[in-house]
Amino acid sequence: MAQENPNRFSDWLLLARKQAPILYSRARDWVDAVREEPSLIWRTPAVRYAVYGLAGVIVLSGAMRLMRAFVPPPPKGAQAAATSGDFHVVCTDPECETHFVIHRPFGFDDFPVSCPTCRKHSGAQARRCDSLTCRGRWVAPVSVDHTWKCARCGRRIE
Numbered sequence: 001m002a003q004e005n006p007n008r009f010s011d012w013l014l015l016a017r018k019q020a021p022i023l024y025s026r027a028r029d030w031v032d033a034v035r036e037e038p039s040l041i042w043r044t045p046a047v048r049y050a051v052y053g054l055a056g057v058i059v060l061s062g063a064m065r066l067m068r069a070f071v072p073p074p075p076k077g078a079q080a081a082a083t084s085g086d087f088h089v090v091c092t093d094p095e096c097e098t099h100f101v102i103h104r105p106f107g108f109d110d111f112p113v114s115c116p117t118c119r120k121h122s123g124a125q126a127r128r129c130d131s132l133t134c135r136g137r138w139v140a141p142v143s144v145d146h147t148w149k150c151a152r153c154g155r156r157i158e
């Protein structure tokens with residue numbers, strides 16, 4: 001008989017069908033026993049492991065939710081490539097010399113722009129001058145003999 005070594009699905013089905021009433025009666029016995037002795041629920045390994053498993057899933061999902069809460073959401077448009085950037089500007093008015101930053105599309109070169117301090121149309125695109133006098137200061141380069149030089153110290157700016 002196939003019951004000895006069930007290796008086909010139909011054999012398994014047959015076996016399951018034969019076992020079903022036994023399992024059912026066992027389950028009923030268990031329910032009756034639990035009714036008399038409720039602590040038996042916890043002493044049944046299957047119930048205990050199911051509860052452990054469920055608790056584990058709850059704890060795990062809670063931990064994952066907590067982790068997600070601590071990770072800051074990506075800034076809006078983070079996936080899209082940047083099409084604009086910051087441009088450093090220095091006011092060329094010697095009385096003002098305000099350094100400010102404007103945000104414009106890449107390739108913007110509509111200088112001079114108006115200065116927020118003196119309101120004059122004298123904001124030139126700034127460059128960093130790393131001379132000993134300027135020490136990395138943002139300066140407005142001036143064209144002298146076809147080369148750009150720092151308006152403050154005269155150092156050549158590449």
Ligand SMILES: [Zn+2]
Binds near residue numbers: 091096097117118120
């Ligand atoms: Zn100005």
Ligand SMILES: [Zn+2]
Binds near residue numbers: 129133134150153
């Ligand atoms: Zn300089």
